Structure formats: structure tokens, C-alpha cells
Amino acid sequence: MINPQAFTPNEIMTVAAARALRNSDVCFVGIGAPSAACNLARLTHAPGITLIYESGTIGTRPQVLPLSIGDGELCETALTTVSVPEMFRYWLQGGRITVGFLGGAQIDRYANLNTTVVGPYDKPKVRLPGGGGAPEIASSCGEVFITMTMSSRTFVERLPFITSFGHGAGGASREALGLSTKGPTRVMTDLCVLEPAADTRELTVVSLHPGITREAVQAQCGWPLRFADELIETTPPTAEELRVLRELQDRTDRAHREEA
Amino acid sequence: MATLLSLAEAVALHVHDGDVVALEGFTHLIPFAAGHELIRQRRKHLTLVRMTPDLIYDQLIGMGAADRLVFSWGGNPGVGSLHRLRDAVENGWPQPLAIEEHSHAAMANAYEAGAANLPFAAFRGYIGVDLPKVNPRIRTVECPFTGEKLAAIPALRPDVAIIHAQRADRAGNVLLEGIVGVQKQAVLAAKRSIVTVEEVVDRLDAPGYNATILPSWTISSIAVVPGGAYPSYAQGYYRRANSFYKKWDAIARERESFLAWMQQNVIEQGPEAFQSHAAAAR
Numbered sequence: 001m002i003n004p005q006a007f008t009p010n011e012i013m014t015v016a017a018a019r020a021l022r023n024s025d026v027c028f029v030g031i032g033a034p035s036a037a038c039n040l041a042r043l044t045h046a047p048g049i050t051l052i053y054e055s056g057t058i059g060t061r062p063q064v065l066p067l068s069i070g071d072g073e074l075c076e077t078a079l080t081t082v083s084v085p086e087m088f089r090y091w092l093q094g095g096r097i098t099v100g101f102l103g104g105a106q107i108d109r110y111a112n113l114n115t116t117v118v119g120p121y122d123k124p125k126v127r128l129p130g131g132g133g134a135p136e137i138a139s140s141c142g143e144v145f146i147t148m149t150m151s152s153r154t155f156v157e158r159l160p161f162i163t164s165f166g167h168g169a170g171g172a173s174r175e176a177l178g179l180s181t182k183g184p185t186r187v188m189t190d191l192c193v194l195e196p197a198a199d200t201r202e203l204t205v206v207s208l209h210p211g212i213t214r215e216a217v218q219a220q221c222g223w224p225l226r227f228a229d230e231l232i233e234t235t236p237p238t239a240e241e242l243r244v245l246r247e248l249q250d251r252t253d254r255a256h257r258e259e260a
Numbered sequence: 261m262a263t264l265l266s267l268a269e270a271v272a273l274h275v276h277d278g279d280v281v282a283l284e285g286f287t288h289l290i291p292f293a294a295g296h297e298l299i300r301q302r303r304k305h306l307t308l309v310r311m312t313p314d315l316i317y318d319q320l321i322g323m324g325a326a327d328r329l330v331f332s333w334g335g336n337p338g339v340g341s342l343h344r345l346r347d348a349v350e351n352g353w354p355q356p357l358a359i360e361e362h363s364h365a366a367m368a369n370a371y372e373a374g375a376a377n378l379p380f381a382a383f384r385g386y387i388g389v390d391l392p393k394v395n396p397r398i399r400t401v402e403c404p405f406t407g408e409k410l411a412a413i414p415a416l417r418p419d420v421a422i423i424h425a426q427r428a429d430r431a432g433n434v435l436l437e438g439i440v441g442v443q444k445q446a447v448l449a450a451k452r453s454i455v456t457v458e459e460v461v462d463r464l465d466a467p468g469y470n471a472t473i474l475p476s477w478t479i480s481s482i483a484v485v486p487g488g489a490y491p492s493y494a495q496g497y498y499r500r501a502n503s504f505y506k507k508w509d510a511i512a513r514e515r516e517s518f519l520a521w522m523q524q525n526v527i528e529q530g531p532e533a534f535q536s537h538a539a540a541a542r
Contacts, residue, residue, distance in 0.1 A: 055286050093383060135389050
């Protein structure tokens with residue numbers, strides 16, 4: 001029997017992220033934590049969701065989580081697979097995606113993301129992979145969900161590089177650039193859920209995961225956090241959510257072990 | 261018309277030191293065997309173009325084949341860093357590597373502009389981000405009809421495009437299926453092209469009327485290399501070796517272990533080694 005009281009921080013992060021998705025969404029899926037959350041949503045409350053990966057697979061229904069955004073499993077279970085230029089031009093730029101689901105190496109209080117460098121661009125201390133699809137996912141999708149593990153090294157006061165634009169310097173930064181999409185509307189972490197404040201657009205803790213204190217969240221964040229007046233506790237994962245997630249991860253581990 | 265050559269002959273004929281070379285394949289159908297042949301033939305001073313450098317460019321960069329990299333996402337998918345790429349950018353080993361960095365949308369548009377024989381690509385992108393500050397080839401144009409500001413980047417026109425595909429017929433027409441990425445655009449944008457294929461068949465058996473086929477007269481040379489995309493994959497032939505992608509992290513982390521692996525598995529091997537790798541991933 002699954003004990004719904006016994007879940008890991010990573011599991012409640014994935015479950016909270018999955019719950020943000022709706023059955024009617026057309027979702028552009030980032031690899032890693034977003035991919036687990038999107039497929040958990042599809043296998044639980046959102047069976048009708050359309051999952052799209054940047055490799056060109058539309059309406060994919062993988063039985064195991066892909067390691068890359070272009071595993072054969074994604075193509076074999078997709079409604080159709082289009083070329084990469086078509087994906088970015090007609091489907092993403094064309095405004096047909098309701099939610100972009102991103103992870104990131106670093107985030108600031110206005111949900112801008114860095115996945116490019118730590119240190120100066122020309123002489124980086126750490127060279128990260130770069131933007132990939134994210135810069136245009138962040139501007140072209142109807143809204144953006146972000147899922148990341150919290151730490152003071154990843155939730156930082158000031159980003160060394162803006163790879164993907166969130167709410168810029170806050171307020172009406174997006175509107176000033178001519179963007180009509182909502183940008184980041186929710187950030188799901190291993191400790192809490194954050195949403196941008198209506199006026200300033202600064203990320204604000206709206207929900208603490210069970211057993212997590214304000215102090216514990218603040219300790220893992222590099223800027224002084226704001227907490228919502230009506231701060232609530234995140235509904236814990238159900239036994240069913242945990243069962244589906246663990247089975248998905250077991251199938252994935254088995255599949256990746258079996259290969260040469 | 262495409263000529264049928266051995267991989268070594270095709271690379272010797274079409275790829276020269278200093279060329280701008282695009283080995284494409286978006287996770288699927290990555291031309292690893294051809295990349296290894298470039299290393300064995302000691303090509304130098306290349307500009308390597310690829311949306312996702314992947315292990316194949318980690319190998320070429322670590323062996324000192326490249327002066328310059330044009331790319332949009334430089335990680336080991338789902339695993340972590342490309343350690344040889346990072347060592348070149350962070351420490352200049354084995355030689356300094358200049359980078360020209362884009363987003364995926366930008367590179368996909370730039371290949372398409374190249375294939376369409378246009379000088380540049382315009383698209384709605386790079387809004388509010390820092391990449392245009394460090395890459396002078398990212399500029400803006402104004403729409404002459406609406407005044408909207410759009411991102412503009414030069415078309416990609418490689419000297420050589422190299423791709424891997426499922427099969428060719430005896431006339432040299434090539435079929436790709438599955439995740440087709442930007443390969444058609446890359447071949448049509450390039451001055452010359454090499455296609456490695458799993459097999460040559462009497463009939464392509466294309467699925468339906470709208471299959472992705474590159475006519476023989478758009479390709480310079482074809483080389484038959486079964487398994488030539490391993491540890492990437494060829495849909496319908498063998499699966500992606502995700503476990504090798506994970507193993508690469510430890511192999512490439514240190515210079516010594518990387519060089520030892522390359523010596524044993526690339527320098528002292530030929531393209532025929534790929535057949536057995538791929539057979540194990542079937």
C-alpha cells in the first residue's frame with residue numbers, strides 16, 4: 001500500500017507541477033522535471049492534454065519518460081511529427097501553444113531564467129548548455145510554468161545572464177516590449193509554489209508544502225521573499241498520484257537500463 | 261546525381277580544412293560515423309554548425325578539429341554538461357573555441373532561409389534576452405507593413421552538410437523518417453552534402469505520398485554505413501543508446517580518459533565498427 005504521507009520533496013514538486021496543467025492545454029514540454037510533470041498530468045487528471053516536444057512530436061503519449069527531447073518513444077506515440085523549423089515557426093511562433101513548461105539553472109524574483117553562463121559571457125566560470133528552445137517558448141506560449149529545486153545558488157538576487165525573459169524588471173516590463181503573452185504565472189519547487197504578484201510581478205510564495213516553514217523556504221532563496229497574505233498549505237499528493245508517478249519512474253529506469 | 265563512395269572517400273573529397281560544416285540530426289539520426297571519419301582524417305580549423313552539439317561535437321572539439329562553433333543548446337541531453345565543449349570554452353583546451361550562440365528557433369529559421377536561398381531569416385524572437393548583446397549577428401528588422409520589430413539573423417549556408425538517413429535507392433534518392441529535424445533544410449542550404457545511410461535498397465518503400473525524400477540530384481555523395489548514427493538512433497533500425505549517453509559523462513569528464521577512449525574507439529577503428537554497436541541497441 002502507498003502511504004500518501006510519505007513522499008519526497010521531488011515527488012511533491014512534480015505533483016504540484018502536474019496539477020497546474022489542464023486537460024485542454026497544448027503544452028510545450030521542456031526536458032527533465034517538466035517532462036515528468038507533464039506526463040504525470042496526462043496519466044492522471046488531464047488525459048486529453050496535448051504534449052509537444054521541440055523535436056517536432058505533437059500529441060505524444062510516451063509510456064516511459066524520454067532521456068532526451070527526441071527519443072524514439074516520443075515519435076512512435078505521437079499523433080504526428082513535424083520538422084524542427086515547422087515546430088518553431090507554425091506551432092510555437094504561430095501562437096498555438098497554451099503553456100510552455102520550463103526548468104532552469106537560475107531564476108530571479110521576476111522569473112527571468114538563466115541557462116547560459118555563470119560569470120562573464122566571454123570568460124565564463126561555468127558554461128551552461130544555453131537557451132535551446134527556451135527564449136522563444138518564454139515569449140510565444142500563452143503562459144509559462146516553471147519547475148525547479150530551490151537553493152540559494154539557483155534562486156538568486158541577480159542573474160548573470162538573461163536566457164529567457166520572465167517579467168523583466170517587474171511591473172509592465174512585458175507589455176513595454178510588446179509582449180501580449182502572460183509569461184511565467186506559476187513556479188513549482190520542492191518546498192513551495194510561487195506566483196507573480198498582480199502589480200509588481202515579483203514572485204510571491206502562495207503555498208507551502210506540508211511541513212515546510214517560511215524560514216525553511218527563505219533559507220533556500222537568495223532574495224528576501226514575499227509571502228501571500230492568504231498563504232495556504234499545498235494539498236499533499238494522493239496515493240493515486242504517487243502510484244502513477246512511481247510506476248512511470250520505475251518503467252523509465254527499467255527501459256534505460258535495458259539498452260546497450 | 262549523388263555518387264556512391266566509401267565514407268573515407270566521401271569525407272576526403274568533400275570536406276576540407278577550414279570548411280563550415282554542419283553535421284545535423286536532432287537527437288535522431290546523428291551522423292556519428294561521419295564525425296569519427298573527420299577526426300580520423302585530422303580535419304582542422306573547421307567551423308562546426310549544429311543546433312545541439314551533442315556528443316558528436318564534444319568529440320570533434322576535444323580532438324581539436326574546430327576553431328569555431330555555431331550552436332543553440334550545448335548539453336548532453338538529460339544527463340548534464342558536454343565536458344569537452346566546456347573545457348574548450350572555459351579553459352581553451354585543446355585550443356580556443358570561438359562561439360556563435362543562437363536559440364533553436366533562430367537556427368531552424370536560418371537553415372530554412374539558407375534552403376530558400378534568402379540572405380537572412382526574420383522571426384519573432386530574442387525578446388528581452390541577453391543573447392543579442394553578445395552575438396552581433398543577431399539584429400532586428402522592421403516589418404514594412406506593420407512596423408513590428410522582428411529578430412533577424414543571417415541565413416546558414418554551410419560549405420558541407422552531413423546527415424544520416426534510413427536508406428537510399430540505387431539511384432541515390434534518400435528517405436528520412438521519424439524525427440526529421442533540420443536535415444532537409446541543412447542539405448538544401450549547403451554547397452555540398454554527404455549522406456550516410458543504413459542501407460541501399462531497390463525500392464525506398466516510402467510511407468505515403470508526402471514522405472521526406474531528398475532527390476539524388478540534391479546530394480553530393482552517399483556512403484553506406486549501417487549503424488552510422490549510434491549512439492543516436494535510426495527509427496525502425498535501432499534505438500537510442502541512452503545508457504551510452506550516460507556513460508559519456510564519465511568518459512569525457514577528464515582529458516586523459518577522453519583521449520584514451522577516442523584512441524581506442526575512433527582512431528583505431530573504422531566505420532564498420534558501427535554495425536555491431538547498433539545491433540546491440542536493436
